[in-house]
Amino acid sequence: MKKILLAVFASLMMVGAVSSVQAASDAEHPKDLSWGFEGFTGTYDRGALQRGFQIYKEVCSACHGVKYIAFRNLMEIGFSEEEAKAIAAEYIVAGDLDEYGDPTERAGKLFDYIPSPFPNDIAARAGNNGALPPDLSLMIKARPNGADYVYSLLTGYEDGHEVAAGMSYNSYFAGSEIAMGQPLFDDQVLYADGTEASLEQMSQDVVVFLAWAAEPTLEARHKAGFKVISFLLVLTILLYFSNKKVWAGIKAKKKED
Amino acid sequence: MAGSNYQPKSKLGQWIEYRLPIFSLIDGLFGSYPTPKNLNYWWSFGSLAGIALVVQIITGIVLAMHYTPDTSLAFASTEHIMRNVNYGWLMRYVHANGASMFFIIVYVHIFRGLYYGSYKSPREILWMLGVVILLLMMATAFMGYVLPWGQMSFWGATVITNLFGAVPVVGDSIVAWLWGGFSVDNATLHRFFSLHYLLPFVIVGVVIMHIWALHQHGSNNPLGIDVKGPQDTVPFTPYYTAKDLYGFAVFFLVFAYFVFYNPNFLGHPDNYIPANPLVTPAHIVPEWYYLPFYAILRAITFDIGIPGTDIVFITAKFAGVILMFASILILLVLPWLDTSKVRSAKFRPIYKQLYWLLVIDVFVLGYVGAKPPEGILPTVGLIATAYYFIHFLVIMPILGKKEKPLPLPESIANPVVKSAE
Ligand code: HEM
Numbered sequence: 001m002k003k004i005l006l007a008v009f010a011s012l013m014m015v016g017a018v019s020s021v022q023a024a025s026d027a028e029h030p031k032d033l034s035w036g037f038e039g040f041t042g043t044y045d046r047g048a049l050q051r052g053f054q055i056y057k058e059v060c061s062a063c064h065g066v067k068y069i070a071f072r073n074l075m076e077i078g079f080s081e082e083e084a085k086a087i088a089a090e091y092i093v094a095g096d097l098d099e100y101g102d103p104t105e106r107a108g109k110l111f112d113y114i115p116s117p118f119p120n121d122i123a124a125r126a127g128n129n130g131a132l133p134p135d136l137s138l139m140i141k142a143r144p145n146g147a148d149y150v151y152s153l154l155t156g157y158e159d160g161h162e163v164a165a166g167m168s169y170n171s172y173f174a175g176s177e178i179a180m181g182q183p184l185f186d187d188q189v190l191y192a193d194g195t196e197a198s199l200e201q202m203s204q205d206v207v208v209f210l211a212w213a214a215e216p217t218l219e220a221r222h223k224a225g226f227k228v229i230s231f232l233l234v235l236t237i238l239l240y241f242s243n244k245k246v247w248a249g250i251k252a253k254k255k256e257d
Numbered sequence: 258m259a260g261s262n263y264q265p266k267s268k269l270g271q272w273i274e275y276r277l278p279i280f281s282l283i284d285g286l287f288g289s290y291p292t293p294k295n296l297n298y299w300w301s302f303g304s305l306a307g308i309a310l311v312v313q314i315i316t317g318i319v320l321a322m323h324y325t326p327d328t329s330l331a332f333a334s335t336e337h338i339m340r341n342v343n344y345g346w347l348m349r350y351v352h353a354n355g356a357s358m359f360f361i362i363v364y365v366h367i368f369r370g371l372y373y374g375s376y377k378s379p380r381e382i383l384w385m386l387g388v389v390i391l392l393l394m395m396a397t398a399f400m401g402y403v404l405p406w407g408q409m410s411f412w413g414a415t416v417i418t419n420l421f422g423a424v425p426v427v428g429d430s431i432v433a434w435l436w437g438g439f440s441v442d443n444a445t446l447h448r449f450f451s452l453h454y455l456l457p458f459v460i461v462g463v464v465i466m467h468i469w470a471l472h473q474h475g476s477n478n479p480l481g482i483d484v485k486g487p488q489d490t491v492p493f494t495p496y497y498t499a500k501d502l503y504g505f506a507v508f509f510l511v512f513a514y515f516v517f518y519n520p521n522f523l524g525h526p527d528n529y530i531p532a533n534p535l536v537t538p539a540h541i542v543p544e545w546y547y548l549p550f551y552a553i554l555r556a557i558t559f560d561i562g563i564p565g566t567d568i569v570f571i572t573a574k575f576a577g578v579i580l581m582f583a584s585i586l587i588l589l590v591l592p593w594l595d596t597s598k599v600r601s602a603k604f605r606p607i608y609k610q611l612y613w614l615l616v617i618d619v620f621v622l623g624y625v626g627a628k629p630p631e632g633i634l635p636t637v638g639l640i641a642t643a644y645y646f647i648h649f650l651v652i653m654p655i656l657g658k659k660e661k662p663l664p665l666p667e668s669i670a671n672p673v674v675k676s677a678e
Contacts (some may be wrong), residue, residue, distance in 0.1 A: 124310045141521060141529040191464070214529075216340060217339070217340070221346060221350075229513050232506060235506045238504050239499070239505075242499055243499040246499040247495055250294055250496065
C-alpha cells in the first residue's frame with residue numbers, strides 16, 4: 001500500500017510539473033469557466049453552437065478561416081439541409097475548369113469547405129499590419145485550457161495601456177500586446193433567437209462553436225465511452241471473480257501447509 | 258521453448274501436429290507452462306506490454322491507410338482521420354494514448370525487474386533483450402510523434418536529431434544523413450514514417466526472443482528463489498490466464514478513460530498547430546516518457562577540458578548526449594554490476610531503501626526534464642543525474658558485497674525461513 005501511495009504521489013508530482021510547464025508564460029491565467037462540453041456527459045449546446053457560428057460568420061471570418069469545416073458539417077450543429085445549402089450558396093468558390101481550360105467560379109455546395117478569407121498567408125499578413133490571423137479550426141485544442149483562454153482573450157481587452165501602433169493590450173495574450181484589435185463589443189450582432197448579444201454571451205457562443213470545430217466528434221466519443229466503460233466494468237467484475245474462483249484451490253492449500 | 262508433450266485430441270489436430278508441432282508450442286507457451294504460484298500483480302505487466310504492442314500495431318496499420326507522409330499533407334491528413342474517417346478519431350486517440358500506456362507498463366515492468374532482481378543469473382539475456390526493446394520503443398515513439406507534423410513534432414525532431422551534431426568530427430554529416438537534407442523536412446518525414454512502420458515488427462521479433470529466453474528458466478518470483486519442483490508451480494492456464502485477463506480488463510478501463518474522456522491530456526497543445534520552421538515554440542518539451550532522459554541530456558552545462566585553458570575534450574552538449582545514452586545502456590551491464598547473490602529486494606533491507614531512492618531520483622529527473630532550466634533546477638538535474646549513475650556504478654557493486662541479506666525461505670511452496678545456517 002505504501003508503495004502504491006508513493007507511486008501515485010510521484011505521478012501526480014510529474015503531472016503537476018508537466019501541466020505547469022504548459023501554462024508557464026508571462027500571460028495572465030485564463031478565467032475559469034464551466035463549459036457544457038466538459039465532463040463525462042458533456043455535449044455542445046445547439047443554441048450556442050448556432051449563435052457561435054453566426055458570430056464567426058459575421059465577425060471573425062473577416063480575418064480567420066475555419067478550413068477544416070465543410071458546409072455539410074453545419075448539419076451536425078442543428079442546421080437543416082436547406083439552411084446549410086443556403087449558407088453554402090452565399091460563398092463563391094473555385095469551380096471546375098471550363099471547356100477552354102480556364103478557371104471558373106461557382107456558388108458553394110454542401111461538400112465544399114468554408115472558404116478562408118485570404119488566399120494565402122502573405123495576403124493575410126498584408127491585410128493585418130503584418131500579423132497572421134491563424135486558422136481557428138483547431139484553436140481551442142492548440143492552446144492550454146483553450147476554451148477558457150479564447151473566452152478570456154475576447155473579453156480581456158483593456159484601454160489605457162501603452163502599446164505599439166496597431167497593437168492592443170490584452171493581459172491574457174503572451175506578451176500582452178496583440179495584433180488583433182478587440183473584435184467583439186456589446187450588441188454587435190442581432191441574434192436570430194432573441195438572445196441578448198452581450199460581449200460575454202457572444203464570446204461564450206463563439207467559443208462553443210470553435211470547440212466543436214476543433215473536436216466535432218466529442219459527443220460521439222462521450223457516448224461511445226459510456227458504453228465501453230460500462231462494458232469494461234462488468235467484464236472487470238466478472239474476471240475478478242473468475243480469477244478468484246480459479247485460484248481458490250491453490251490459496252486454500254497454501255493456508256493448510 | 259519449454260518442451261510440451263501436448264497431443265491434440267482431434268484427428269486433424271494430430272495430423273497437423275505431426276507435421277507442424279504448433280499445438281504443443283502453444284501449450285508450452287500459455288498452457289501447461291509451469292509458472293511459480295506466488296507471482297503478484299506486478300507480474301501482469303509483461304503480458305500487458307504484449308497486449309499494448311498488439312494494440313499499437315493494429316491501430317497503427319489502420320491509421321497508415323489514411324495518413325499521408327508529406328509535409329504539405331501530413332497535418333491535414335491527420336485531421337482528415339480525426340474528422341472524416343469512420344472511427345478515425347478512435348484509432349488516433351487509441352494509438353496516441355496507447356503509446357503512453359505502453360511506456361507506463363514497460364516502466365513498471367522494468368522497475369518490477371529491478372526490485373525482484375529478475376535481471377540476475379540465469380536471466381541476463383532475457384533482461385538485455387528487454388533493454389533492446391526499450392531502446393526500440395523509444396525510437397519508434399519518437400518517430401511516431403513526428404508524423405502528425407505539428408509544432409512539437411517538428412521542433413522535437415529538430416532538437417533530438419541535432420543532438421547527433423555534438424559528435425566530434427562526423428557530427429554534422431550524421432545529422433545531414435539522418436535528415437536526408439539540410440533540415441528536418443520532407444525527406445525526414447518520409448523516412449520516419451517508413452521506420453515507424455518497420456520498428457514495431459522488429460520489436461515483435463525481439464519480444465519473441467525475450468519470451469523464448471523467459472521460458473528457458475521460467476519466471477522469477479517475488480521471493481527471488483529458484484523453483485524447486487512441481488509443488489512450487491501451477492500451469493499457466495488456467496491460473497495465470499485468469500489473472501492476466503483480469504489485469505487486462507483493469508488496464509483497458511484506465512486506457513478507456515484517457516481515450517474517451519481525456520484524450521489530449523498526455524499530449525501537448527502545440528502539436529495542434531501545423532509545423533512551422535520559422536516559429537520556435539516557447540518551450541520545446543518531449544513527451545512525458547522521455548522527461549527523465551531529457552533531464553540527463555541537459556544535466557551537463559559546462560564543457561569538460563583542462564581548467565584554465567581553452568582545451569575542451571568533451572563539449573557540454575556531447576557530454577549530455579553520452580550520458581543520456583549511457584543511462585539506458587548501463588542497464589545492459591546491470592546483471593554484472595549487482596554483485597548480490599540474493600535476487601529479491603524483500604531479503605535485501607538496504608537495497609530495498611536504495612531502490613525507492615532510485616525511483617524518487619527518476620521522478621525528480623522527470624520533473625526537472627519538464628521544466629525550463631531556470632533557478633536551481635539545473636543543479637538539481639545535475640545532482641539527480643549523478644545519483645542515477647552512482648546508484649548503478651558505485652552502490653550496486655559495493656552493496657552486494659557488504660549488505661547482509663535476510664535469511665531466504667526454503668521454497669515457494671514452503672515459504673518458511675530456513676533455520677539459521
Ligand atoms: C515490448 C515490450 C515488452 C514486452 C511485450 C514484454 C513481455 C514480457 C512478458 C510477456 C514477460 C513474462 C511475464 C512477466 O514476467 O512479466 C516478460 C518478462 C520479463 N521482461 Fe519483458 N517485455 C517487454 C519489455 C521489457 C523490457 C523493456 C525489459 C527490461 C529492460 C523487460 C524485462 C523483462 C524481464 C527481466 C522479464 C522476466 C521477469 C521475471 O520472470 O521476473 N521486458 N516480458
